[in-house]
Amino acid sequence: MKILIINGPNLNFLGIREKNIYGTQDYDYLLQMIAKKGEETGCTIEVFQSNHEGAIIDRIQDAYFDGTEGIVINPGAYTHYSYAIHDALASVTMPKVEIHISDITNREEFRKVSVTAPACDKQIYGHGLPGYLEAVDFLLERQGK
Known part of the structure; x- marks a missing residue:
């Protein structure tokens, strides 16, 4: 299965920005974790x-x-106001999962609303970096793999 993971603004600053919210693991750690998942699943x-x-x-x-x-x-941050990204997601037919490292429902009011989630099949939030792996598992299950 061919999966695309898209990370928006400031995700490249993992381990640098707001460690109390996003953790201390850096972006390279996330990339390695995802690469290992690809190897394990054959994706x-x-x-x-x-x-x-x-x-x-x-x-x-x-x-x-x-x-x-x-x-x-x-x-x-585009989660909360990018109808353009919503429309792009809605225009493609493959299954889509929106992921958030933190629990957006327990943060500032503006973060509680996702305008992009309705264009996705599932939303995962508050599970830290392992949420990315959960999203990959969901896509594999969805494809029957």
């Missing part, structure tokens, strides 16, 4: 990170044409 997993909304939208649209069979997305 091809590509990870894409951008701080730019348009680049994220372009990558979602490219996934429609490149054989991607599932998307995991952590839109970061």
